Amino acid sequence: MTVDLIAVVPTNSLGRGVFRYYDAQSECAFFVAEPSVQPTLWHGYLDGALEVYRRFGVEHALEYEAVADGRSTALVFAALDASGEMVAGVRMQGPYTAARQAHALVEWAGHPGAEQLRRMIADRIPEGVIEAKGAWVARSAPHRGELSAAISRTVLHGARLLGARYGFATVASFTVRRHQSCGAVPAEGIPAVPYPDERYQTVPLWWDTRSYTAFAEESQRSLVQAEQDVLGIPPPRPPDAPYGTGRGAEDRRGHGL
Template identity: 50%
Template sequence: MGTPQAHPGLWRRNITGALRAYRRYGVDAALEYDKTADGRSSALFVAAIDPFGDVVAGMRVQGPYTHVDEVNALAAWAGRPGESALRKRVADRIPEGVVEVKAVWADRGLDRGKRRALGAALDRCVVHVTSLLRARYGFVTAGEHAAEGYRTSGARSDWWIPAVPFPDNRYRTVPLWWDMRTYRSVAAESQLTLIEAEQLALAAGDTELPADLTGTGGLA
Protein backbone atom coordinates (compact mmCIF):
# COMPACT_ATOMS: atom_id res chain seq x y z
CA MET A 1 0.00 0.00 0.00
CA GLY A 2 1.24 3.46 -0.82
CA THR A 3 0.60 6.65 -2.71
CA PRO A 4 1.23 7.13 -6.43
CA GLN A 5 3.48 10.08 -5.59
CA ALA A 6 5.70 8.05 -3.25
CA HIS A 7 5.89 4.97 -5.52
CA PRO A 8 5.41 6.18 -9.10
CA GLY A 9 6.94 3.17 -10.84
CA LEU A 10 4.87 0.68 -8.90
CA TRP A 11 1.78 2.82 -9.45
CA ARG A 12 2.34 2.79 -13.23
CA ARG A 13 2.65 -0.98 -13.25
CA ASN A 14 -0.51 -1.31 -11.18
CA ILE A 15 -2.68 0.95 -13.33
CA THR A 16 -1.28 -0.57 -16.54
CA GLY A 17 -2.17 -4.02 -15.23
CA ALA A 18 -5.68 -2.78 -14.49
CA LEU A 19 -5.97 -1.47 -18.04
CA ARG A 20 -4.97 -4.85 -19.50
CA ALA A 21 -7.45 -6.64 -17.27
CA TYR A 22 -10.33 -4.28 -18.11
CA ARG A 23 -9.55 -4.41 -21.83
CA ARG A 24 -9.78 -8.19 -21.75
CA TYR A 25 -13.50 -7.81 -21.04
CA GLY A 26 -14.04 -4.74 -23.17
CA VAL A 27 -14.86 -2.51 -20.19
CA ASP A 28 -11.74 -0.33 -20.11
CA ALA A 29 -13.88 2.80 -20.47
CA ALA A 30 -15.00 2.22 -16.86
CA LEU A 31 -11.38 2.54 -15.73
CA GLU A 32 -11.15 6.15 -16.98
CA TYR A 33 -7.47 5.49 -17.62
CA ASP A 34 -6.70 8.87 -19.19
CA LYS A 35 -8.08 10.66 -16.13
CA THR A 36 -6.48 8.43 -13.53
CA ALA A 37 -3.13 7.33 -14.98
CA ASP A 38 -1.21 10.24 -13.46
CA GLY A 39 -2.28 9.13 -9.97
CA ARG A 40 -3.43 12.56 -8.84
CA SER A 41 -6.99 11.45 -8.13
CA SER A 42 -5.89 8.45 -6.04
CA ALA A 43 -5.25 8.85 -2.33
CA LEU A 44 -3.73 5.36 -2.07
CA PHE A 45 -3.23 2.24 -4.12
CA VAL A 46 -2.67 -1.41 -3.32
CA ALA A 47 -0.47 -3.67 -5.44
CA ALA A 48 0.03 -7.41 -5.11
CA ILE A 49 3.60 -8.32 -6.07
CA ASP A 50 4.74 -11.86 -6.85
CA PRO A 51 8.19 -13.29 -5.94
CA PHE A 52 9.56 -12.12 -9.32
CA GLY A 53 8.55 -8.51 -8.71
CA ASP A 54 5.59 -8.56 -11.11
CA VAL A 55 2.40 -6.73 -10.15
CA VAL A 56 -0.38 -9.31 -10.42
CA ALA A 57 -3.35 -7.55 -8.79
CA GLY A 58 -4.32 -4.24 -7.30
CA MET A 59 -6.79 -1.45 -6.63
CA ARG A 60 -6.84 2.29 -6.18
CA VAL A 61 -8.63 4.49 -3.66
CA GLN A 62 -10.27 7.90 -3.85
CA GLY A 63 -11.27 10.12 -0.94
CA PRO A 64 -12.10 10.91 1.72
CA TYR A 65 -14.74 12.86 -0.20
CA THR A 66 -15.95 16.31 0.77
CA HIS A 67 -19.02 16.48 -1.49
CA VAL A 68 -21.31 13.98 -3.16
CA ASP A 69 -20.52 15.38 -6.63
CA GLU A 70 -16.95 14.09 -6.28
CA VAL A 71 -18.22 10.50 -6.42
CA ASN A 72 -18.15 9.77 -10.14
CA ALA A 73 -19.44 6.22 -9.63
CA LEU A 74 -22.86 7.76 -9.04
CA ALA A 75 -23.00 8.60 -12.74
CA ALA A 76 -23.94 4.95 -13.39
CA TRP A 77 -27.29 5.65 -11.69
CA ALA A 78 -27.89 9.00 -13.41
CA GLY A 79 -31.46 9.11 -14.68
CA ARG A 80 -32.16 5.62 -13.35
CA PRO A 81 -34.19 4.29 -10.42
CA GLY A 82 -32.26 4.62 -7.18
CA GLU A 83 -30.24 7.71 -8.17
CA SER A 84 -31.71 10.01 -5.51
CA ALA A 85 -31.57 7.36 -2.79
CA LEU A 86 -27.91 6.55 -3.46
CA ARG A 87 -26.88 10.21 -3.65
CA LYS A 88 -28.54 10.80 -0.28
CA ARG A 89 -26.87 7.72 1.13
CA VAL A 90 -23.44 9.04 0.13
CA ALA A 91 -24.15 12.63 1.19
CA ASP A 92 -25.34 11.55 4.64
CA ARG A 93 -22.14 9.59 5.23
CA ILE A 94 -19.56 12.04 3.91
CA PRO A 95 -19.30 13.98 7.23
CA GLU A 96 -17.93 10.84 8.90
CA GLY A 97 -15.62 9.97 6.01
CA VAL A 98 -16.24 8.06 2.78
CA VAL A 99 -13.49 6.52 0.66
CA GLU A 100 -14.14 4.68 -2.58
CA VAL A 101 -12.29 1.67 -3.94
CA LYS A 102 -11.93 1.53 -7.73
CA ALA A 103 -9.99 -0.27 -10.48
CA VAL A 104 -9.88 -3.62 -8.69
CA TRP A 105 -8.14 -6.23 -10.84
CA ALA A 106 -6.19 -9.47 -10.87
CA ASP A 107 -4.07 -11.08 -13.57
CA ARG A 108 -6.13 -13.59 -15.52
CA GLY A 109 -2.98 -15.59 -16.22
CA LEU A 110 -2.85 -16.84 -12.64
CA ASP A 111 -4.34 -20.19 -11.74
CA ARG A 112 -7.77 -20.24 -10.11
CA GLY A 113 -6.49 -20.86 -6.60
CA LYS A 114 -4.11 -17.91 -6.65
CA ARG A 115 -6.76 -15.66 -8.16
CA ARG A 116 -9.20 -16.67 -5.43
CA ALA A 117 -6.64 -15.94 -2.71
CA LEU A 118 -5.74 -12.59 -4.26
CA GLY A 119 -9.41 -11.70 -4.56
CA ALA A 120 -9.95 -12.42 -0.88
CA ALA A 121 -6.91 -10.32 0.01
CA LEU A 122 -8.20 -7.38 -2.03
CA ASP A 123 -11.58 -7.72 -0.31
CA ARG A 124 -9.79 -7.34 3.03
CA CYS A 125 -7.80 -4.40 1.78
CA VAL A 126 -10.95 -2.29 1.58
CA VAL A 127 -11.01 -2.35 5.38
CA HIS A 128 -7.33 -1.46 5.59
CA VAL A 129 -7.41 1.51 3.23
CA THR A 130 -10.56 2.89 4.86
CA SER A 131 -8.90 2.72 8.26
CA LEU A 132 -5.63 4.21 6.99
CA LEU A 133 -7.48 7.20 5.55
CA ARG A 134 -9.33 7.63 8.86
CA ALA A 135 -12.75 7.32 7.27
CA ARG A 136 -15.71 5.52 8.77
CA TYR A 137 -17.07 4.17 5.48
CA GLY A 138 -15.58 2.25 2.59
CA PHE A 139 -17.62 2.30 -0.62
CA VAL A 140 -17.51 0.33 -3.85
CA THR A 141 -19.81 -0.23 -6.79
CA ALA A 142 -19.36 -3.71 -8.20
CA GLY A 143 -21.02 -6.34 -10.32
CA GLU A 144 -23.26 -8.73 -8.43
CA HIS A 145 -20.81 -11.55 -9.23
CA ALA A 146 -18.20 -9.82 -7.04
CA ALA A 147 -20.53 -8.73 -4.24
CA GLU A 148 -20.34 -11.95 -2.23
CA GLY A 149 -16.56 -11.68 -1.94
CA TYR A 150 -16.85 -8.16 -0.58
CA ARG A 151 -19.47 -9.29 1.92
CA THR A 152 -16.99 -11.80 3.39
CA SER A 153 -14.81 -8.86 4.47
CA GLY A 154 -17.71 -7.00 6.08
CA ALA A 155 -19.56 -5.18 3.29
CA ARG A 156 -23.29 -4.65 3.30
CA SER A 157 -25.29 -3.90 0.17
CA ASP A 158 -27.92 -1.21 -0.21
CA TRP A 159 -30.41 -3.86 -1.28
CA TRP A 160 -33.23 -1.37 -1.81
CA ILE A 161 -31.27 0.53 -4.48
CA PRO A 162 -31.81 -1.15 -7.88
CA ALA A 163 -28.79 -2.58 -9.68
CA VAL A 164 -27.78 -0.85 -12.90
CA PRO A 165 -26.32 -2.24 -16.17
CA PHE A 166 -22.78 -0.87 -15.84
CA PRO A 167 -20.28 -0.82 -17.56
CA ASP A 168 -22.66 -2.53 -20.01
CA ASN A 169 -25.64 -4.87 -20.12
CA ARG A 170 -23.53 -7.90 -19.17
CA TYR A 171 -23.23 -6.60 -15.61
CA ARG A 172 -25.60 -5.71 -12.79
CA THR A 173 -23.73 -3.23 -10.61
CA VAL A 174 -24.67 -2.64 -6.98
CA PRO A 175 -23.42 -0.33 -4.19
CA LEU A 176 -21.66 -1.87 -1.18
CA TRP A 177 -20.51 -0.32 2.11
CA TRP A 178 -18.09 -1.14 4.91
CA ASP A 179 -18.77 0.57 8.24
CA MET A 180 -15.60 0.55 10.36
CA ARG A 181 -17.76 0.38 13.49
CA THR A 182 -19.79 -2.68 12.49
CA TYR A 183 -18.02 -4.63 9.71
CA ARG A 184 -16.74 -7.22 12.20
CA SER A 185 -20.30 -8.40 12.82
CA VAL A 186 -20.73 -9.06 9.09
CA ALA A 187 -17.34 -10.42 8.00
CA ALA A 188 -16.67 -14.14 7.65
CA GLU A 189 -14.62 -15.49 10.53
CA SER A 190 -11.84 -16.65 8.19
CA GLN A 191 -11.53 -13.19 6.69
CA LEU A 192 -11.81 -11.41 10.04
CA THR A 193 -8.88 -13.38 11.46
CA LEU A 194 -6.71 -12.30 8.53
CA ILE A 195 -7.93 -8.69 8.66
CA GLU A 196 -6.89 -8.45 12.29
CA ALA A 197 -3.48 -10.02 11.64
CA GLU A 198 -2.85 -7.68 8.72
CA GLN A 199 -3.91 -4.64 10.72
CA LEU A 200 -1.37 -5.57 13.40
CA ALA A 201 1.31 -5.76 10.70
CA LEU A 202 0.28 -2.35 9.34
CA ALA A 203 0.35 -0.82 12.81
CA ALA A 204 3.82 -2.27 13.39
CA GLY A 205 5.10 -0.81 10.13
CA ASP A 206 5.89 -4.23 8.65
CA THR A 207 4.80 -3.27 5.14
CA GLU A 208 7.60 -1.00 3.94
CA LEU A 209 8.35 -1.57 0.27
CA PRO A 210 11.80 -2.73 -0.84
CA ALA A 211 13.78 0.00 -2.58
CA ASP A 212 13.65 -1.71 -5.98
CA LEU A 213 9.84 -1.65 -5.98
CA THR A 214 9.27 1.98 -5.07
CA GLY A 215 9.67 3.48 -8.53
CA THR A 216 13.32 4.47 -8.04
CA GLY A 217 15.02 1.14 -8.74
CA GLY A 218 15.55 -1.24 -11.61
CA LEU A 219 12.21 -3.02 -11.47
CA ALA A 220 10.28 0.22 -11.90
Protein backbone atom coordinates in the same frame (compact mmCIF):
# COMPACT_ATOMS: atom_id res chain seq x y z
CA MET B 1 3.52 -8.08 -15.81
CA THR B 2 6.92 -8.81 -14.22
CA VAL B 3 8.66 -6.02 -12.35
CA ASP B 4 11.79 -5.65 -10.26
CA LEU B 5 10.50 -5.63 -6.69
CA ILE B 6 13.39 -3.53 -5.39
CA ALA B 7 13.03 -1.11 -8.28
CA VAL B 8 9.32 -0.73 -7.56
CA VAL B 9 9.67 -0.33 -3.80
CA PRO B 10 13.25 0.06 -2.61
CA THR B 11 13.84 -1.54 0.78
CA ASN B 12 14.93 1.78 2.27
CA SER B 13 11.66 3.42 1.23
CA LEU B 14 9.55 1.31 3.57
CA GLY B 15 8.31 3.49 6.39
CA ARG B 16 8.55 6.59 4.17
CA GLY B 17 4.97 6.67 2.94
CA VAL B 18 5.11 3.06 1.73
CA PHE B 19 3.39 0.23 3.58
CA ARG B 20 3.83 -3.50 3.08
CA TYR B 21 2.12 -6.64 4.34
CA TYR B 22 2.06 -10.26 3.26
CA ASP B 23 -1.01 -12.37 2.51
CA ALA B 24 -0.17 -16.02 3.05
CA GLN B 25 -3.46 -17.12 1.45
CA SER B 26 -2.58 -15.68 -1.96
CA GLU B 27 1.18 -15.87 -1.35
CA CYS B 28 1.51 -12.23 -2.37
CA ALA B 29 3.10 -9.15 -0.85
CA PHE B 30 0.89 -6.07 -0.86
CA PHE B 31 2.42 -2.63 -1.23
CA VAL B 32 0.47 0.52 -0.39
CA ALA B 33 1.48 4.06 -1.33
CA GLU B 34 0.36 7.36 -2.73
CA PRO B 35 0.93 7.45 -6.51
CA SER B 36 3.33 10.40 -6.19
CA VAL B 37 5.42 8.55 -3.59
CA GLN B 38 5.88 5.42 -5.72
CA PRO B 39 5.19 6.31 -9.36
CA THR B 40 6.66 3.03 -10.62
CA LEU B 41 4.24 1.07 -8.48
CA TRP B 42 1.41 3.32 -9.66
CA HIS B 43 2.19 2.87 -13.33
CA GLY B 44 2.52 -0.87 -12.83
CA TYR B 45 -0.96 -0.88 -11.33
CA LEU B 46 -2.32 1.15 -14.25
CA ASP B 47 -0.73 -1.13 -16.84
CA GLY B 48 -2.16 -4.20 -15.16
CA ALA B 49 -5.62 -2.65 -14.85
CA LEU B 50 -5.65 -1.61 -18.49
CA GLU B 51 -4.63 -5.09 -19.63
CA VAL B 52 -7.34 -6.83 -17.60
CA TYR B 53 -10.13 -4.37 -18.41
CA ARG B 54 -9.20 -4.38 -22.10
CA ARG B 55 -9.47 -8.17 -22.16
CA PHE B 56 -13.13 -7.82 -21.23
CA GLY B 57 -13.73 -4.85 -23.50
CA VAL B 58 -14.52 -2.45 -20.65
CA GLU B 59 -11.36 -0.35 -20.57
CA HIS B 60 -13.48 2.80 -20.81
CA ALA B 61 -14.62 2.13 -17.23
CA LEU B 62 -11.09 2.85 -16.01
CA GLU B 63 -11.26 6.41 -17.35
CA TYR B 64 -7.53 5.98 -17.89
CA GLU B 65 -6.77 9.44 -19.22
CA ALA B 66 -8.56 11.09 -16.32
CA VAL B 67 -6.85 9.10 -13.56
CA ALA B 68 -3.41 8.38 -15.04
CA ASP B 69 -1.72 11.35 -13.36
CA GLY B 70 -2.63 9.87 -9.97
CA ARG B 71 -4.02 13.08 -8.54
CA SER B 72 -7.51 11.66 -7.97
CA THR B 73 -6.08 8.61 -6.17
CA ALA B 74 -5.30 8.79 -2.46
CA LEU B 75 -3.73 5.33 -2.18
CA VAL B 76 -2.90 2.44 -4.49
CA PHE B 77 -2.69 -1.17 -3.32
CA ALA B 78 -0.66 -3.52 -5.51
CA ALA B 79 -0.02 -7.25 -5.01
CA LEU B 80 3.21 -8.85 -6.18
CA ASP B 81 3.85 -12.57 -6.15
CA ALA B 82 7.11 -14.24 -5.18
CA SER B 83 8.55 -13.82 -8.68
CA GLY B 84 7.88 -10.07 -8.72
CA GLU B 85 4.83 -10.36 -10.94
CA MET B 86 2.21 -7.70 -10.24
CA VAL B 87 -0.96 -9.77 -10.14
CA ALA B 88 -3.63 -7.51 -8.62
CA GLY B 89 -4.38 -3.97 -7.58
CA VAL B 90 -6.96 -1.40 -6.59
CA ARG B 91 -6.97 2.33 -5.96
CA MET B 92 -8.76 4.42 -3.33
CA GLN B 93 -10.36 7.84 -3.78
CA GLY B 94 -11.23 10.18 -0.91
CA PRO B 95 -12.05 10.85 1.78
CA TYR B 96 -14.80 12.75 0.03
CA THR B 97 -16.03 16.15 1.15
CA ALA B 98 -19.21 16.07 -0.97
CA ALA B 99 -21.37 13.27 -2.35
CA ARG B 100 -20.94 14.53 -5.92
CA GLN B 101 -17.30 13.41 -5.82
CA ALA B 102 -18.32 9.73 -5.77
CA HIS B 103 -17.91 8.07 -9.13
CA ALA B 104 -20.86 5.82 -8.34
CA LEU B 105 -23.20 8.74 -9.01
CA VAL B 106 -21.95 8.80 -12.60
CA GLU B 107 -22.78 5.09 -12.89
CA TRP B 108 -26.32 5.59 -11.53
CA ALA B 109 -27.07 8.83 -13.39
CA GLY B 110 -30.48 8.56 -15.03
CA HIS B 111 -31.25 5.25 -13.30
CA PRO B 112 -33.63 4.45 -10.43
CA GLY B 113 -31.96 4.78 -7.04
CA ALA B 114 -29.59 7.59 -8.01
CA GLU B 115 -30.99 10.08 -5.49
CA GLN B 116 -31.17 7.50 -2.69
CA LEU B 117 -27.55 6.57 -3.33
CA ARG B 118 -26.52 10.22 -3.24
CA ARG B 119 -28.22 10.61 0.14
CA MET B 120 -26.53 7.49 1.49
CA ILE B 121 -23.12 8.87 0.58
CA ALA B 122 -23.92 12.36 1.87
CA ASP B 123 -25.15 11.00 5.21
CA ARG B 124 -21.84 9.19 5.79
CA ILE B 125 -19.44 11.89 4.67
CA PRO B 126 -19.19 13.52 8.13
CA GLU B 127 -17.61 10.29 9.40
CA GLY B 128 -15.50 9.74 6.30
CA VAL B 129 -16.15 7.93 3.00
CA ILE B 130 -13.56 6.50 0.62
CA GLU B 131 -14.33 4.76 -2.67
CA ALA B 132 -12.43 1.79 -4.12
CA LYS B 133 -12.04 1.89 -7.90
CA GLY B 134 -10.26 0.04 -10.68
CA ALA B 135 -9.83 -3.30 -8.92
CA TRP B 136 -8.25 -6.07 -10.97
CA VAL B 137 -6.81 -9.56 -10.56
CA ALA B 138 -4.64 -11.14 -13.25
CA ARG B 139 -6.09 -14.21 -14.93
CA SER B 140 -2.69 -15.90 -14.54
CA ALA B 141 -2.63 -15.54 -10.73
CA PRO B 142 -2.52 -19.06 -9.22
CA HIS B 143 -4.68 -18.20 -6.18
CA ARG B 144 -7.28 -15.94 -7.78
CA GLY B 145 -10.01 -16.58 -5.22
CA GLU B 146 -7.76 -15.81 -2.28
CA LEU B 147 -6.31 -12.81 -4.07
CA SER B 148 -9.76 -11.45 -4.84
CA ALA B 149 -10.66 -11.70 -1.15
CA ALA B 150 -7.44 -9.89 -0.25
CA ILE B 151 -8.39 -7.08 -2.62
CA SER B 152 -11.79 -6.83 -0.91
CA ARG B 153 -10.09 -6.48 2.47
CA THR B 154 -8.07 -3.53 1.18
CA VAL B 155 -11.23 -1.41 1.30
CA LEU B 156 -11.18 -1.67 5.09
CA HIS B 157 -7.44 -0.97 5.19
CA GLY B 158 -7.76 2.00 2.86
CA ALA B 159 -10.53 3.54 4.92
CA ARG B 160 -8.53 3.24 8.15
CA LEU B 161 -5.31 4.55 6.62
CA LEU B 162 -7.18 7.55 5.20
CA GLY B 163 -9.04 8.30 8.42
CA ALA B 164 -12.49 7.36 7.15
CA ARG B 165 -15.13 5.19 8.78
CA TYR B 166 -16.74 3.91 5.58
CA GLY B 167 -15.44 2.15 2.50
CA PHE B 168 -17.59 2.08 -0.60
CA ALA B 169 -17.42 0.34 -3.96
CA THR B 170 -19.61 -0.64 -6.89
CA VAL B 171 -19.14 -4.22 -8.02
CA ALA B 172 -20.53 -6.76 -10.45
CA SER B 173 -23.42 -8.64 -8.87
CA PHE B 174 -21.75 -12.03 -9.26
CA THR B 175 -18.92 -10.91 -6.92
CA VAL B 176 -21.16 -9.72 -4.07
CA ARG B 177 -20.91 -12.91 -2.00
CA ARG B 178 -17.12 -12.71 -2.00
CA HIS B 179 -17.21 -9.16 -0.68
CA GLN B 180 -19.83 -10.03 1.91
CA SER B 181 -17.44 -12.61 3.35
CA CYS B 182 -15.09 -9.66 4.00
CA GLY B 183 -17.73 -7.58 5.78
CA ALA B 184 -19.35 -5.71 2.89
CA VAL B 185 -23.10 -5.08 2.98
CA PRO B 186 -25.18 -4.32 -0.14
CA ALA B 187 -27.08 -1.04 -0.09
CA GLU B 188 -30.77 -1.88 0.16
CA GLY B 189 -33.22 -0.23 -2.16
CA ILE B 190 -30.68 0.68 -4.84
CA PRO B 191 -31.47 -1.24 -8.05
CA ALA B 192 -28.53 -2.64 -9.99
CA VAL B 193 -27.43 -0.77 -13.11
CA PRO B 194 -26.00 -2.09 -16.40
CA TYR B 195 -22.47 -0.80 -15.93
CA PRO B 196 -19.95 -0.66 -17.57
CA ASP B 197 -22.23 -2.25 -20.19
CA GLU B 198 -25.28 -4.48 -20.52
CA ARG B 199 -23.30 -7.63 -19.73
CA TYR B 200 -22.95 -6.58 -16.09
CA GLN B 201 -25.33 -5.79 -13.26
CA THR B 202 -23.48 -3.46 -10.88
CA VAL B 203 -24.47 -2.91 -7.26
CA PRO B 204 -23.19 -0.63 -4.46
CA LEU B 205 -21.55 -2.06 -1.32
CA TRP B 206 -20.56 -0.53 2.03
CA TRP B 207 -17.86 -1.55 4.49
CA ASP B 208 -18.06 -0.04 7.99
CA THR B 209 -14.70 -0.17 9.74
CA ARG B 210 -16.41 -0.21 13.15
CA SER B 211 -18.88 -3.02 12.63
CA TYR B 212 -17.72 -5.12 9.66
CA THR B 213 -16.99 -7.96 12.08
CA ALA B 214 -20.75 -8.48 12.50
CA PHE B 215 -20.97 -9.42 8.81
CA ALA B 216 -17.58 -10.88 7.85
CA GLU B 217 -16.63 -14.55 8.02
CA GLU B 218 -14.35 -15.44 10.91
CA SER B 219 -11.45 -16.33 8.59
CA GLN B 220 -11.65 -12.91 6.93
CA ARG B 221 -11.99 -11.07 10.26
CA SER B 222 -8.76 -12.69 11.40
CA LEU B 223 -6.96 -11.74 8.20
CA VAL B 224 -8.16 -8.14 8.37
CA GLN B 225 -6.91 -7.80 11.92
CA ALA B 226 -3.56 -9.45 11.18
CA GLU B 227 -2.95 -7.22 8.16
CA GLN B 228 -3.95 -4.08 10.04
CA ASP B 229 -1.60 -5.04 12.87
CA VAL B 230 1.26 -5.14 10.35
CA LEU B 231 0.13 -1.82 8.89
CA GLY B 232 0.20 -0.28 12.37
CA ILE B 233 -3.54 0.43 12.37
CA PRO B 234 -5.03 0.37 15.89
CA PRO B 235 -8.21 -1.61 16.61
CA PRO B 236 -11.32 0.25 15.40
CA ARG B 237 -13.46 2.16 17.83
CA PRO B 238 -16.62 0.12 18.54
CA PRO B 239 -20.05 1.43 17.53
CA ASP B 240 -21.42 4.11 19.80
CA ALA B 241 -24.44 2.05 20.86
CA PRO B 242 -25.44 -1.63 20.94
CA TYR B 243 -26.01 -3.28 17.59
CA GLY B 244 -29.37 -2.36 16.12
CA THR B 245 -30.22 0.55 18.43
CA GLY B 246 -29.81 4.28 18.11
CA ARG B 247 -28.54 6.53 15.35
CA GLY B 248 -24.93 6.10 16.46
CA ALA B 249 -24.95 2.32 16.07
CA GLU B 250 -23.92 0.95 12.71
CA ASP B 251 -26.93 -1.31 12.45
CA ARG B 252 -28.39 -2.55 9.19
CA ARG B 253 -29.81 0.90 8.48
CA GLY B 254 -26.34 2.39 8.87
CA HIS B 255 -25.09 0.02 6.22
CA GLY B 256 -27.73 1.24 3.80
CA LEU B 257 -30.13 -1.55 4.56
